[in-house]
Amino acid sequence: MPPSDIHVRFEDVTKTFPGRGRKDPAQQVLRGIDLEIHRGEIFGIIGQSGAGKSTLVRLINGLEPVTSGRITVGDRVVSGLSERQLRAVRREIGMIFQQFNLFRSRTVAGNVAYPLKVAGVKQPERDRKVARLLDFVGLLQRANDHPEQLSGGQQQRVGIARALATDPSLLLADEATSALDPETTQDVLSLLKQVNRELGITIVIITHEMDVIRQIADRVAVIDSGHVVESGSAYDIFAAPKTPEATRFVSSTLRDRPSAATLERLRVSHPGRLVTVRVQDRPAFQNSLSVAFLQRDVTADLVFGGISELQDRPVGSLTYSLTGGEGSVDELLKQLRADGFDLDEHEGASR
Numbered sequence: 001m002p003p004s005d006i007h008v009r010f011e012d013v014t015k016t017f018p019g020r021g022r023k024d025p026a027q028q029v030l031r032g033i034d035l036e037i038h039r040g041e042i043f044g045i046i047g048q049s050g051a052g053k054s055t056l057v058r059l060i061n062g063l064e065p066v067t068s069g070r071i072t073v074g075d076r077v078v079s080g081l082s083e084r085q086l087r088a089v090r091r092e093i094g095m096i097f098q099q100f101n102l103f104r105s106r107t108v109a110g111n112v113a114y115p116l117k118v119a120g121v122k123q124p125e126r127d128r129k130v131a132r133l134l135d136f137v138g139l140l141q142r143a144n145d146h147p148e149q150l151s152g153g154q155q156q157r158v159g160i161a162r163a164l165a166t167d168p169s170l171l172l173a174d175e176a177t178s179a180l181d182p183e184t185t186q187d188v189l190s191l192l193k194q195v196n197r198e199l200g201i202t203i204v205i206i207t208h209e210m211d212v213i214r215q216i217a218d219r220v221a222v223i224d225s226g227h228v229v230e231s232g233s234a235y236d237i238f239a240a241p242k243t244p245e246a247t248r249f250v251s252s253t254l255r256d257r258p259s260a261a262t263l264e265r266l267r268v269s270h271p272g273r274l275v276t277v278r279v280q281d282r283p284a285f286q287n288s289l290s291v292a293f294l295q296r297d298v299t300a301d302l303v304f305g306g307i308s309e310l311q312d313r314p315v316g317s318l319t320y321s322l323t324g325g326e327g328s329v330d331e332l333l334k335q336l337r338a339d340g341f342d343l344d345e346h347e348g349a350s351r
């Protein structure tokens with residue numbers, strides 16, 4: 001990828017918060033982070049609470065300084081800049097927050113106008129721009145209301161309009177939908193997609209909800225205890241997560257794999273060997289499985305599973321209870337693995 005197509009680059013970045021003594025020791029929150037966020041994409045960062053997501057995103061616009069390593073935004077190294085130098089960088093980077101962070105004393109229009117005022121944009125131009133932004137987020141009619149008169153979703157729309165006021169090329173979204181109900185979350189995610197597709201703005205979205213990643217991200221990094229444990233296209237991570245952390249996040253949203261308790265129940269009600277096959281985006285996926293079952297004379301009862309779509313491609317898994325004559329299930333599993341099927345047998349099942 002040409003360097004100009006990389007919008008944000010982390011190179012061996014660490015972050016340690018200094019402690020204040022023995023009872024409050026220094027805390028290393030990010031360790032050796034290497035990441036490349038491409039221009040024009042929606043990049044998701046997922047991790048559990050305390051994994052270091054907010055810190056990571058706050059390093060990009062210098063709200064926190066790095067401890068070591070280098071962060072580049074466009075062709076500019078932003079780590080190590082002074083507050084004055086950072087002000088110019090921040091004009092190119094919008095940010096939205098979980099709690100919206102609007103000024104309660106200002107109107108909706110006043111909130112959106114604020115960054116323009118700070119940037120020295122004069123009145124008639126400012127009013128025109130505020131009206132255009134409020135129209136874009138669907139709140140032109142509410143320009144003179146105050147934030148508390150709006151729903152959470154509407155307040156986040158104002159947050160988005162305000163973040164777009166200085167025409168940023170990059171938008172940072174810190175748990176932007178975590179305070180919203182599922183339906184409003186959908187609306188805000190649709191608006192963010194529109195911001196990305198129509199305005200060409202790169203979006204970095206951090207979340208602890210894999211469903212947000214499923215709905216919106218092109219690529220994703222999974223972070224755990226300050227490390228990037230897995231990264232890649234959202235489809236690849238959903239279709240074939242490689243680490244236990246990514247697997248946990250994926251099954252939390254697809255709910256396609258049986259839990260330990262469900263497996264116990266399935267073992268009681270089904271005599272066969274329990275095998276989970278990952279759904280693959282290949283022609284006649286299910287038909288090839290059925291043919292293999294028939295050829296080996298194995299009876300396959302579908303006992304659990306789920307298939308969803310991500311970027312118009314199938315993801316998920318199917319769990320079968322397999323029964324057959326002496327050696328036939330072993331032969332079947334060997335053949336399926338050789339044919340490139342991705343499967344796990346749940347040990348402990350009755351044989």
Ligand SMILES: Nc1ncnc2c1ncn2[C@@H]1O[C@H](COP(=O)(O)OP(=O)(O)OP(=O)(O)O)[C@@H](O)[C@H]1O
Nearest residue numbers: 017027029047048049050051052053054055056208
């Ligand atoms: N300013 C700070 N000073 C000291 N420690 C901090 C500071 N900011 C964050 N931390 C610590 O860094 C760790 C990571 O916090 P961070 O907010 O980045 O995680 P997160 O993954 O975003 O989690 P959450 O979703 O709960 O905010 C936490 O243990 C937190 O207590």
